[in-house]
Amino acid sequence: MPANLHGQLVIAISSRALFDFEAENQVFESGDDTAYMALQQRLLDQPAAPGVAFSLVRKLLAFNAGGTPRVEVVVLSRNDPISGLRVFRSAAHYGLAIERGVFTRGAAPWRYLKPLSAQLFLSANDADVRQALAAGVAAARVMPLSRQASAHHPDELRIAFDGDAVLFSDEAEQVFQRDGLAAFREHESQRAHQPLPAGPFKPVLQALHGLQHTPGMRVRTALVTARSAPAHERAIRTLMDWQIEVDEAMFLGGLPKGEFLREFEPDFFFDDQAGHVESAAVHVPAGQVAAGVAAG
Structure with missing residues (x-):
């Protein structure tokens, strides 16, 4: 065969x-x-x-x-x-x-x-x-010149994901880009119980979820997003609807992501926006997902 x-x-x-x-x-x-x-x-x-x-x-x-x-x-x-x-x-x-x-x-x-x-x-x-x-x-x-991954977690694969345009579609990001932050928050609050459409990295997160019970190796995942309350709820409820768990969630409300990622110590971080990737690459391995309205 x-x-x-x-x-x-x-x-x-x-x-x-x-x-x-x-x-x-x-x-x-x-x-x-x-x-x-x-x-x-x-x-x-x-x-x-x-x-x-x-x-x-x-x-x-x-x-x-x-x-x-x-x-x-x-x-x-x-x-x-x-x-x-x-x-x-x-x-x-x-x-x-x-x-x-x-x-x-x-x-x-x-x-x-x-x-x-x-x-x-x-x-x-x-x-x-x-x-x-x-x-x-x-x-x-x-980003080839990103900082190399930490050696502190040899038996644990650590991956961090942005939300919109990465794990989720850029539906909400389009609202933000077109109408601003207030409209984005209202849009997401009204749809808090409506799962977001899948983004390009949903299958990757699903596959990692399936590896979590492998003997000898662990998986730890993080959602690292510029969202903040009340827009956080729709993101979490979407993951619940998919029956996929993440270990950590960071709703940063526009704060730079790099220093938070430095503390999480991922083996890789995925984000759609070049500015977030450049901020992250100073601290951790990072890559840009050139999808969605904000990717450039």
């Missing part, structure tokens, strides 16, 4: 999100892919340093301990196949059980997300992320 990834959480990740290829990327961005390939070939036996999503991937793969396949990580990259050799060798060096990869030598890789049954795509390429989101796959543009 052919192999399949049915029942697993499938994460597709670019080389540059998993490893620190920033110096090499300067050659790639110059347009000389031959020089880039030659550089990667010279560095073939030199493991790349961990990138912004390294801790996230390492912990996700730890859910497969005991021989039960629960998470699959696939490298999906604009790199060429020769550079892919270095990616696989670097993964092996760090003990990351990554077996599958697709390398497109500059072509847009998002079209392979559906055959992979990927539920999440992480990339440093903004266009690839937007195309993935348009195709219905949760995706985020990682």
